Amino acid sequence: ETGVTQSPTHLIKTRGQQVTLRCSSQSGHNTVSWYQQALGQGPQFIFQYYREEENGRGNFPPRFSGLQFPNYSSELNVNALELDDSALYLCASSLQGVGEQYFGPGTRLTVT
C-alpha cells in the first residue's frame, strides 16, 4: 500500500451543497493530482498542485477548486454540487516532473 491517505471514505451530499475532500501525500512527494473516476470509467484529471499553486487543469469547471498546504497535503473543493458529480475522487502524489504517481484509496461522493 502507498502512504497516500484520503478522507472521508464516503460522503453523501445534496445537490447545490459544497464539499471538501482531503488528501495527504506520500512522504517525500511534493505534487498532488486530483482525479474524478465515474463508475466503469478511467480516472479523469481535474488538476494538479505543486508549491501550493494549481499547476495544470483538466476540463473541469471553476466550481472545482483546490488548495495545497506547506506540508504538501491538499484539499479538493466542489461548489454547487450536481448529480453528475457523484463519483470516486482520487488523489495521487508524486515528485514534480517525475512520472510515477501513487494513488490514495479515494473518497466516494454521492450527490442526491
Place this chain on the structure above:
Amino acid sequence: GENVEQHPSTLSVQEGDSAVIKCTYSDSASNYFPWYKQELGKRPQLIIDIRSNVGEKKDQRIAVTLNKTAKHFSLHITETQPEDSAVYFCAAVEEGKSWGKFQFGAGTQVVVTP
C-alpha cells in the same frame, strides 16, 4: 485533442493463458506510459511503466511494449492467475514538463477463470 484509447474493454481468459491489452495515444510529446491495476473497491496500483527511450520492459509475468512511431503500447500478462482479475488502465503523460496531465484509457476488465 489528447486522448488514450484502450482495447479491449473486457477480456476473459483461462487460467494459465496470456492476456494482452492495447492502448494508443495521440499526443506525440508523451514519453511516460504507466499501467495501473484496480481491484474492485480499491485504489489504482502502479504495476509497470515504460519510458520512451526503451521499447520493452518486463517484470516477472508482466511486460509492456512501446511503439513510439505508431503511438501504441501494450500490456502482456503471461501465465494468468485468478488474482490477475481486475480492471487495468493505461495512461500517457509528458514527463519532465512543468506539470503532468495524465491521460487515462477507459480500462479493461480482465476476468481469469480457473
